[in-house]
Amino acid sequence: MSTEAPKAAGAATRPKVTTRTFRQMKKDGQPITMLTAYDYPTALAQERAGVDAILVGDSLGMVVLGYPNTLPVTMEDMLHHCKAVARGAQTPMLIGDLPFMSYQVSVQQAVANAGRFLQEASMDAVKLEGGQERAEAVRQIVAAGIPVMGHLGLTPQSVNTLGGFRPQARTKSAARKLIEDALALQEAGAFSVVLESVPDRLAEWISKKLSIPTIGIGAGVGCDGQVLVTHDLLGLFDRFTPKFVKKYADLHTTMVDAFGVYIQEVQARSFPMDEHSVAIKDEAWDALLKELGD
Ligand code: KIV
Secondary structure, eight states: OOOSOOOOGGGGTSOOOOHHHHHHHHHHTOOEEEEEOOSHHHHHHHHHHTOSEEEEOTTHHHHTSOOSSSTTOOHHHHHHHHHHHHHHOSSSEEEEEOOTTSSSSOHHHHHHHHHHHHHHHOOSEEEOOBSGGGHHHHHHHHHTTOOEEEEEESOGGGHHHHTSSOOOOOSHHHHHHHHHHHHHHHHHTOSEEEEESOOHHHHHHHHHHOSSOEEEESSOTTSSEEEEOHHHHTTOOOSOOOTTOOOSOOHHHHHHHHHHHHHHHHHTTOSSOGGGSOOOOHHHHHHHHHHHTO
């Protein structure tokens, strides 16, 4: 097997996706596509498929590391996986997710940790959860030259205050608060905002009101772009599937079937066959046996 990383097919032909591309796509009414990735082969496949942005989400904690929620994910976990993704994809915008407690303690902490994503892990931007209460952190991260994507609605790092993974902003006052939060993020300099699990009419209204693009997940077709957790889309994560997920494949079943066939073939000694084995010339083998007296 070659040790050289294969180059992504579309990488040379398509210009790098930047915050300017996001702005232009919103202006042109062209939907922005975003997917999560946590490793090199997935990033490579997404680059080849032509996705606009890759989010190395802290959903990593649930779909890759097996935690019940995203709270245990650390900066070191995130940076490790961001580096792998950056080796696989260069054209899409690469966005690193600031994990729980990496930006809430102080604005200084937020800026320093955001910087690590660009400096150590080749990300192009960061994402953080929260609205008005995070506006100052967003402002200072942007002032440091780091593009910020906001995240409103169902914000998984607040699962304990939200009382579970449940749809948000379904009352008049909660909807109003979401609008104010989105405007605050835009005013603070965010280049885009994720709207997760909120009513479709509200998400569409906010998308029209904001000059920055919204990226929806469970927020209807009226957003400027869409994101899905790749393990949900591929059917790799079967613990639970939110209503808003569309499964484009059932790779969990494909994996179980492939592992099962492998186990059967090993047990039946029908794998490996000659084409999977290394040969030695008769002359060398016979000489060796002679030497060994066998
Ligand atoms: O961590 C993540 O994957 C996310 C997406 C669901 C937007 O935040």
